[in-house]
Amino acid sequence: MRAEVWVEVRPTEDEEKVRRALSNVFIYDDLRVEESEGKKYLVALGLGFKSLIRVHNLIKEQGIEDSARSVLIKGMEDNRVVFHLHKQAAYAGVLTFVTEENESPLGPITFIVETNDPRRLIDWLAPRTSRGRRLYETPPPEDP
Template sequence: MSEFKLIAEAEIRPTEDEEKVEQALRNVLMEVSIEKVQKGDKVYMVAKSDKPESLLVIHAKLRESAILEAARSYLKKFSSDNKVIMYLNKQAAFMGKISLCTPERESSLGPIKIEVECSNPESLIDWLTPHTRRGHPVREYGLDWLKKSLKSEKQ
């Protein structure tokens, strides 16, 4: 398995402007390649990256929103041995905001699904959403720490 592989997808519904769906992805992800993909009778914008830096915007916006502890619980709920999955409200992402949601219910135009496959999901969760005390991170982990954690777990 590679150290880090991100795939984000957002369905382009018939009433949506595909450029706005692409912009929603670009507003929350950095350093990604984006392409339009047909899957059956649905069309998606799909973003891909092999760099943890692609999550820097989400990392920053989670702190701005002061929802680290809730986001931490959310990510743990949607993680497994080698994956972390999150769903973002597409309209909020278009406006440059982070709003975690459930797979379908809370985003009327469908969510952005971000799936990260990595060698150490626990480190990724610690980096994105560290433990907090009174709403402030107890300890912040840097991007270099995350990269080392992903490499060391791979060996």
């Protein structure tokens, strides 16, 4: 599993605060600053499911498995799952999915996750529930 995460650093933002928002939701192995079309981005790379443990834990703590699962399934395409998180909420340690453009005024945190088994990834991050209770716990797939 490989996750690449992009987050724009707007001119009015403190880069350290953007890094904190990113770190609250993602454990990265590498971080670089990239400029594209006059915009500045932090681009983080995470290898293995450990990089998504904070997303997994926040979904569980907040009890948002059903809505998270819906968003993740909509973002599934071949061997990729793409989703967006609200940057300001992430800074506060809260997981909020962005599903509409401009829903996150300072731009979203965009996750592009590549895996051989996107369904298993989604089952691990946001398992099915019944009456608000998880029906199962899926262990993270083994990292090669």
